[in-house]
Amino acid sequence: MTTEPHSSPAYRPRHPVAFVTCPGTDHAGDLGRPSTALGGVLGAWLRRLPLRARVTGPLRAADNPERPAGWVITLPVTPDEVCSGSRRARRLLWQALDRARALGALTVGLGGGSAALLGGELPDDVGITTGSAFRAVLCVMTVRRLLAHVPPGTPVAVVGADTGVGRAVVALLADLSPWPLLLVDTPVNDVSAGPGRVSAGPLQVTADLRDVRAAGLVVLLDxxxxxxxxxxxxxxxxxxxxxxxxRPDLLLRRPDVRVVDGGVAAVPGVWRPGAPRGRAARACACLAETLLLGLAGHEGHFTLGPPQSGQAQLMVELAARFGALGFGPAAPRSFGEPVNLTRRFEQDAPRPGTHAGHSAASAARLPFPLAELTP
Structure with a gap:
């Protein structure tokens, strides 16, 4: 199986997906939470017991509840074991792919860094994605909303702008005038590496974290x-x-600072059986990207490395196409707890063209229109 060109087909039958995660993974969200049967098992016992990957689901979508939208498969390994790339973890991952295949999933999202366990080897009959394209798009969606709480003209710092996701985020944020961009730890030669990358506002590159003090909004990506x-x-x-x-102690040392959790989308139109239906379900970026690919009937592998501009654009298109199910930023939380940012979080940030010195022509030079990032 090869990676399909990143275009949005007019119509393809949707197919079910699977999302692979493990106990202790951050940003799982409600939908992607690991199996409760494994969540309380300590890491030492996970390594000793002859456990198999556990399937939770199916996930259901409100526009087609009769058919499963996907399943969550929990690996009986700890995040540390995933990072170590142990032989046991690799074996369990391939077992999970077999389970996904047997369930009928045609796309599998690998969360919690589990994609590294593939070691460059990819299955031929199911598509693999890591969620990095939607993670970049979701980050920009969230930034646009958070800008309502930042004085106009205050610098926006991107820490980790030289990472794969960071470059995609910078390419999308580059036209957010009048907010200057401060790129941290990015080589100067790489600043203009993204396709169609322009900046309508001031842009500064630094390797000194002390320069972040000038920023009103700080985006952490690494x-x-x-x-x-x-x-x-x-x-x-x-x-x-x-x-x-x-860490939470940051708020004790700096009570004036507000920290918002990133990487989580609201998907009120998707639910797990037995989960409360009175609140909007939440999903990490990887699960959200996996669901979107299944809803669109995308065939082949998707994000296997740093997200490309075409992949990000496809995520924008699919998030808009299936917007009735959600796929926008979740309501703000800080270290997992709901947080009030004093103004309505749902208020959109100013759209392109609403400030002096910012034109629609400059927005058109981005890889895709920034205005489309608001669902």
Missing amino acids: GAALGADHLGPDALVLDDSQPRVT
Whole structure:
């Protein structure tokens, strides 16, 4: 199986998907939460017991509840074992792919870093995706909403702009004038590497985390050692790092700082049997991307490495196409708890063309229109 061109077909029959995760994974969301039967098993016992991957589901979509939209498959391994790439973890992952295939899934999302267990070997009969394209798009959606809480003209810092997801995020944020962009830890030669990359506002590149103090909104995309002293007064932090960088004690040291969890989408039109139906379900970016690919009937592998602009554009199109089911940013949380940011989080950030010095022509030079990022 090869990677399909990143175009949105007029119509293809949807197919069910599977999402592979493991106990202890961050940002699983409600839909992607690992099996409760394995969630309480300690890592030492996970390694000793002859456990098999456990299937939870099916997931159901409101526009076609009679047929399963997908399943969650929990690997009986810890995130540390996944990172170590042990032989046992690799064997269990391939067993999970066999389970997904037997269930009828044609696309499998590999969460929690489990894609590294493939070792470059890909299955021929199911598509694999890691969720990085939708993660970048979801990050920009969230930034647009958080900008309603940042004074106009305040710099937006992107920490980890040189990562695969970071470059896609920067390419999408580059036209958000009048907010200057501060790219942290990005080589100067790489700043313009993205296709169609322009900047209508000021742009600064730095390798010094102390420069982040000037930013009103800080977007964390990697594991940089960002401390309380690096943040300016009343800073708003979007932690979209995996695994997350910030810890709750940051709020004790800096009560003026607000931290928002990133990487989680609201999908009220998708649910798990037995889950409460009175609240909107939440899904991590990888699960959301996997669901979108299944809903669209996408064939082949998708994001296997850094997201490409065509992949991000397809995610924008599919999120709009299936917007009745959700796929926008979830309501804000801070370290898993609901948080009030004093103004309505649902308020859209100013759209392109609403500020002086920002034209629709400059927005058209982006890989895809930034206005489309708001569902």
